[in-house]
Amino acid sequence: EPLLQAKGLKVQLNVDEELPEMIYLDQAKMQQILSNVLSNAVKFTHQGSVTIEACKSGSPDDPRLAVAVKDTGIGISSEELPEIFAPFTQADSSTTRKYGGTGLGLYICQKLVNLMEGTIRAESQFGIGTTIYIEIPLQEAAGTAEPNHGGISPAAQTADNAVLNFDPARILVTEDNLLNQKIVSQMLHNYGFYCRVVSNGLECLNALHQESFDVVLLDMQMPVMDGYETAGIIRQDASLNHVAVIAMTANSMVGDREKCLASGCTDYISKPFKARELAEIITQHLPQQNRDTALENDRLLINELMPELLEMLGEMLESLYASWRKKDLPGLQSLGHDIKGTAGMYGLAAISQLAGKLEKAAREHDFQKITSIIGDLEEKYAQIRVQFLGQNANSLKV
Numbered sequence: 001e002p003l004l005q006a007k008g009l010k011v012q013l014n015v016d017e018e019l020p021e022m023i024y025l026d027q028a029k030m031q032q033i034l035s036n037v038l039s040n041a042v043k044f045t046h047q048g049s050v051t052i053e054a055c056k057s058g059s060p061d062d063p064r065l066a067v068a069v070k071d072t073g074i075g076i077s078s079e080e081l082p083e084i085f086a087p088f089t090q091a092d093s094s095t096t097r098k099y100g101g102t103g104l105g106l107y108i109c110q111k112l113v114n115l116m117e118g119t120i121r122a123e124s125q126f127g128i129g130t131t132i133y134i135e136i137p138l139q140e141a142a143g144t145a146e147p148n149h150g151g152i153s154p155a156a157q158t159a160d161n162a163v164l165n166f167d168p169a170r171i172l173v174t175e176d177n178l179l180n181q182k183i184v185s186q187m188l189h190n191y192g193f194y195c196r197v198v199s200n201g202l203e204c205l206n207a208l209h210q211e212s213f214d215v216v217l218l219d220m221q222m223p224v225m226d227g228y229e230t231a232g233i234i235r236q237d238a239s240l241n242h243v244a245v246i247a248m249t250a251n252s253m254v255g256d257r258e259k260c261l262a263s264g265c266t267d268y269i270s271k272p273f274k275a276r277e278l279a280e281i282i283t284q285h286l287p288q289q290n291r292d293t294a295l296e297n298d299r300l301l302i303n304e305l306m307p308e309l310l311e312m313l314g315e316m317l318e319s320l321y322a323s324w325r326k327k328d329l330p331g332l333q334s335l336g337h338d339i340k341g342t343a344g345m346y347g348l349a350a351i352s353q354l355a356g357k358l359e360k361a362a363r364e365h366d367f368q369k370i371t372s373i374i375g376d377l378e379e380k381y382a383q384i385r386v387q388f389l390g391q392n393a394n395s396l397k398v
Helices: 002-007 027-043 093-099 105-115 159-163 178-190 201-208 227-236 256-263 275-284 288-326 329-345 349-363 367-390
Strands: 010-015 023-025 049-059 062-071 119-125 129-137 170-174 194-198 215-219 244-249 267-270
Touching: 027 049, 027 062, 027 105, 027 129, 105 119, 105 129, 170 178, 170 201, 178 194, 178 275, 194 201, 201 215, 201 227, 215 227, 215 275, 227 244, 227 256, 244 256, 256 267, 267 275, 288 329, 288 367, 329 349, 329 367, 349 367
Parallel strands: 010 049, 170 194, 170 215, 215 244, 244 267
Antiparallel strands: 049 062, 062 129, 119 129
16 A cells, blocks of 8 residues: 555456355465565556456356456566566566565466466566456355355455455564665565555554554664654554564563563564564464464465475576586575575575575685585485475475
8 A cells, every 4th residue: 555655556446247246265375366466566567557357257167257457567578478477587687676576476376376276377568567367266155154164265245355355464564774674574575464664663653543554563773763662652552452563673682572572562573583483473463364374374385385496496506506617606696595585485494594605605705615505505405305205394394
């Protein structure tokens, strides 16, 4: 919403009246798909509109839910269009520098759509806009919606909400360090959360009275109004009793956690933290309807994507060797950064940490250390492949 408002974009929702009022769909997967697609549409559109259309398609024997997300953004060239569902793909390097992101969003969407036995495709004209078309099997829910079973949720709302259940958990990040803002925002985005970023406690309080949030991530050392004072004011406001306040602090001394909790914080996480650690602590404090399936869906998604992830990491290691043979330090640094983010997002902590060390060594032109780290990466990758083939990925010790 803030980015939409800042850009002045018009949002249109068109839902065909022929769609049934209640349908069965995998709510978690559909929410993640729409979150990624809509995020891209808003990110790459500077003026005009984003339109979401939903209708019934297919044959009577094979009905489909068809969703189209259209934007009037920068568009994609015909040469680049066939590659947009590949991992780490954006139109070109200047796009990555200007707009940020990992280039994994549409790749993940394609994997999720495939798991739902659906299809996803794109049409685009450079400088005019892009349309993403999604089709999944349509199963009408007969009668009253029943309780959730196996992660498949009947959409027992109005037609608009049933089709487009785009309601991710809402997180307010309060952090004055610009780099930390970007890192935490990316972590949250990768896990499908909506987030808004503010720079101090006063801005946090203003934001809480402008929008509804489930969780506040609160840095405790900030200018204007620090986290301790901010947490105390939040707890004095009865209208904000439902909001969980999670302290973020670089201090890890005895008594820090108690001090944060005494000020009014609900919980505490110490910097530096991993993306999975942040997602887990947030999930613990989400409203009950979001909390029940969030972590289980995350684990199932990681299991489902693990074969593709391992294949992708193998290809990236081959690229590392190629860059190593050429002594291409910028290439090694870039690949280290990509592997660090991807492995961290899927909980492969050891690989993520090694890739971070590789990125640092390449930045410092320490070729001897680079050689050693690449060997360690290959060994850890081989261990994880063997482990995954032999047991459930939920128990991976990485």
